[in-house]
Amino acid sequence: MISLVETRALIEAGKLTPAAAIGQCLAAIAAQDGDIGAFVRVDPGARPGPAGPLQGICVGVKDIIDTADFPTEMGAVAYAGWRPKADAPIVAELKRLGATVIGKTVTTAFASMDPAGTRNPRNQAHTPGGSSSGSAAAVAAGMVPLALGTQTGGSIIRPASFCGVAAIKPSFRFLSIVGVKPFSHSLDTLGFFAAGVADIAYAMAAVAGRPDLETGSVVNPRIGVVIQDFAGAPAPEGARALEAAIRAAERAGASVREITAPAAWGEIWRLHPILQSYEACRNLAWEHSTYGDSLPPRVKSELDAGRTVTAAEYDAAQAAAASARAAAQGVFAEVDVLLALSAPGPAPVTLATTGDARFNRLWTQLGTPCVNVPAYVAPGNLPVGVQVIAPYGRDGLALAAGRFLEKALGPVMS
Amino acid sequence: MISLVETRALIEAGKLTPAAAIGQCLAAIAAQDGDIGAFVRVDPGARPGPAGPLQGICVGVKDIIDTADFPTEMGAVAYAGWRPKADAPIVAELKRLGATVIGKTVTTAFASMDPAGTRNPRNQAHTPGGSSSGSAAAVAAGMVPLALGTQTGGSIIRPASFCGVAAIKPSFRFLSIVGVKPFSHSLDTLGFFAAGVADIAYAMAAVAGRPDLETGSVVNPRIGVVIQDFAGAPAPEGARALEAAIRAAERAGASVREITAPAAWGEIWRLHPILQSYEACRNLAWEHSTYGDSLPPRVKSELDAGRTVTAAEYDAAQAAAASARAAAQGVFAEVDVLLALSAPGPAPVTLATTGDARFNRLWTQLGTPCVNVPAYVAPGNLPVGVQVIAPYGRDGLALAAGRFLEKALGPVMS
Numbered sequence: 001m002i003s004l005v006e007t008r009a010l011i012e013a014g015k016l017t018p019a020a021a022i023g024q025c026l027a028a029i030a031a032q033d034g035d036i037g038a039f040v041r042v043d044p045g046a047r048p049g050p051a052g053p054l055q056g057i058c059v060g061v062k063d064i065i066d067t068a069d070f071p072t073e074m075g076a077v078a079y080a081g082w083r084p085k086a087d088a089p090i091v092a093e094l095k096r097l098g099a100t101v102i103g104k105t106v107t108t109a110f111a112s113m114d115p116a117g118t119r120n121p122r123n124q125a126h127t128p129g130g131s132s133s134g135s136a137a138a139v140a141a142g143m144v145p146l147a148l149g150t151q152t153g154g155s156i157i158r159p160a161s162f163c164g165v166a167a168i169k170p171s172f173r174f175l176s177i178v179g180v181k182p183f184s185h186s187l188d189t190l191g192f193f194a195a196g197v198a199d200i201a202y203a204m205a206a207v208a209g210r211p212d213l214e215t216g217s218v219v220n221p222r223i224g225v226v227i228q229d230f231a232g233a234p235a236p237e238g239a240r241a242l243e244a245a246i247r248a249a250e251r252a253g254a255s256v257r258e259i260t261a262p263a264a265w266g267e268i269w270r271l272h273p274i275l276q277s278y279e280a281c282r283n284l285a286w287e288h289s290t291y292g293d294s295l296p297p298r299v300k301s302e303l304d305a306g307r308t309v310t311a312a313e314y315d316a317a318q319a320a321a322a323s324a325r326a327a328a329q330g331v332f333a334e335v336d337v338l339l340a341l342s343a344p345g346p347a348p349v350t351l352a353t354t355g356d357a358r359f360n361r362l363w364t365q366l367g368t369p370c371v372n373v374p375a376y377v378a379p380g381n382l383p384v385g386v387q388v389i390a391p392y393g394r395d396g397l398a399l400a401a402g403r404f405l406e407k408a409l410g411p412v413m414s
Numbered sequence: 415m416i417s418l419v420e421t422r423a424l425i426e427a428g429k430l431t432p433a434a435a436i437g438q439c440l441a442a443i444a445a446q447d448g449d450i451g452a453f454v455r456v457d458p459g460a461r462p463g464p465a466g467p468l469q470g471i472c473v474g475v476k477d478i479i480d481t482a483d484f485p486t487e488m489g490a491v492a493y494a495g496w497r498p499k500a501d502a503p504i505v506a507e508l509k510r511l512g513a514t515v516i517g518k519t520v521t522t523a524f525a526s527m528d529p530a531g532t533r534n535p536r537n538q539a540h541t542p543g544g545s546s547s548g549s550a551a552a553v554a555a556g557m558v559p560l561a562l563g564t565q566t567g568g569s570i571i572r573p574a575s576f577c578g579v580a581a582i583k584p585s586f587r588f589l590s591i592v593g594v595k596p597f598s599h600s601l602d603t604l605g606f607f608a609a610g611v612a613d614i615a616y617a618m619a620a621v622a623g624r625p626d627l628e629t630g631s632v633v634n635p636r637i638g639v640v641i642q643d644f645a646g647a648p649a650p651e652g653a654r655a656l657e658a659a660i661r662a663a664e665r666a667g668a669s670v671r672e673i674t675a676p677a678a679w680g681e682i683w684r685l686h687p688i689l690q691s692y693e694a695c696r697n698l699a700w701e702h703s704t705y706g707d708s709l710p711p712r713v714k715s716e717l718d719a720g721r722t723v724t725a726a727e728y729d730a731a732q733a734a735a736a737s738a739r740a741a742a743q744g745v746f747a748e749v750d751v752l753l754a755l756s757a758p759g760p761a762p763v764t765l766a767t768t769g770d771a772r773f774n775r776l777w778t779q780l781g782t783p784c785v786n787v788p789a790y791v792a793p794g795n796l797p798v799g800v801q802v803i804a805p806y807g808r809d810g811l812a813l814a815a816g817r818f819l820e821k822a823l824g825p826v827m828s
Binding site: 068079082085086087091092093096175176178185196208209210279282283285286287289290294310311 | 483493496498499501505506507510590592596599602622623624693696697699700701703704724725
């Protein structure tokens, strides 16, 4: 993988030109993307942006995020060739800071659950996860040092786990979601993939204009391992990954204890589909009525389901979400951060599913920042990640704790 | 003005066809819009939508709201001829319920403060207010029974006051803002203009799928009149409008008392420009960097100002807003609804400004539902409105109290 921080250090030391850094990404894409299929389209003439903290850094942008210079096709035939007027604010900010948008990465249709064709660079018979399939795969394959993704259920953290890369799902609305095709606006969250947590922290600090996101650290953190019985048991490889992370954290000085999820958390985990489908069928109402049965089947089925949810059911789900967020304050009174699996186990050996978001949707509902760290590699070169979860609004703490755990685990993926 | 409720009653009774109702709007537009300039463009072939609660109802849609069938030009040369891919969810829902989008209404550029050319139908030498200039004017002139607007400072309630129409700025995010060009995403709020509060309630109940928004009522409400010393004094005509509303409410059985705004409300009133400009310069970053000095001067100046706001200042403004929302709970423990002026006075006698939002921005920051009711007509046929304000999420109460006050005041505007 390409380290963003190392690339920037080389550029700042005059040992690598921004143009050469971009050339390396273009070469890696040319060499690998025919097999992987991480990109919808690439700019073969990509050039460095203005001088700035991200000059020379190539970014893959999930294809539900508006770009003025590339079509934005939402992974859907309905949007073939569609070109937005303006860059999404996150894209404009990356470019302002010097970054180069090298291309648009594959998304499942409307960031829902119909799989796209991208393969997992760690083992091409396996899914890379979704819906941010191309962004996770592009970073894992060493094609780009940074990529943008979004999560409504588990669309950042799960593909990061399957592909063995670092990623952040920040606090809800920490990064502006403007210019990103909405699915469920109470849940949609914009985030980053990169080789390591330090790379993520560097990018987050730059785009948010918050240097402290990069400079925080934690010593002997109190870590709670969350028992989510309602979400079912992990696969054996998942259990091994969580165990590896716990042991490494303890060796590095953390105190680790089990935490039983409050009842309110189980309730919003259960209600997630109600809330999501009610909003999705409204946000995609034009697509639903214009394209109907020609929409991909899982999108179509979710939009149909949303029409059966009543306003009272939706209100109840929102009220439960508020209760669950309130309950989080009690949990975080006892520990600094939480630790949970990023996925039930390694990537399934199929391209017909993007995997299961059952270990993700609680955190998306809570709006808490989550950082994926690869923790274990199962036979077949299949990574499994864990996520470090901090209180809402404490993204710097999530990143610092992620760096702590990453260092404690030592090299897991290259 | 055209009553939505009466139009629907005539259609349901078989005394008016949906096509004829649309024809009347087209005729009114043809007769008047040359002088008023409320519409950017109109569909001369407008036809009824499917059977439903809004069939035969023509809607004017503010031109920052995405429509697949019309260009959406944001009031800005930069977007001349720009056509979005999809209808905004609110537009799709109106059409699904049978309504006809008859055209796009004039907005100031990006819904900011550079005036557009629309004239006030009550007195054409005066501004109709803004930024939802065309929507307020189209309803006031009897061209349409319903129009969509948005408010970030005072862009719904102030033009409603200047034009003498009913309007609602609902609770923050009560109506989905998806597909509406963002300016300040913590403030942008979608709402309606119509001839009377019952018309607004009918439309809100239909699009939200919440019949109780239309059927609520209040008896002998406890009304608090808010003293906002920090916002300055009203014009004499404003003071008269507020006095008229208080006297009418008391005669109809309300108990009215003065309420001094909590200190936290003054603080967010003061910080509103900080929060708004920080978000606006990011949300319009592509436009800012692409068009620069060719942007309209007030937009350009606000985007420039936003770049000087630090993340710490923005965080402080958001924290103050949270404190102010918490303080609202204390205020509403003592009264059912609040009453305040919708604007300092009547519409200024100029087209070079859209007026002053100083009596609006507190409520936009608080996210509380506000309903404008015309209360007084100053010499020159210049209306002045008052707004009824309910607790966050109690939009049905705001509408019921608005109907109470409207009835108490009796006919003010025709």
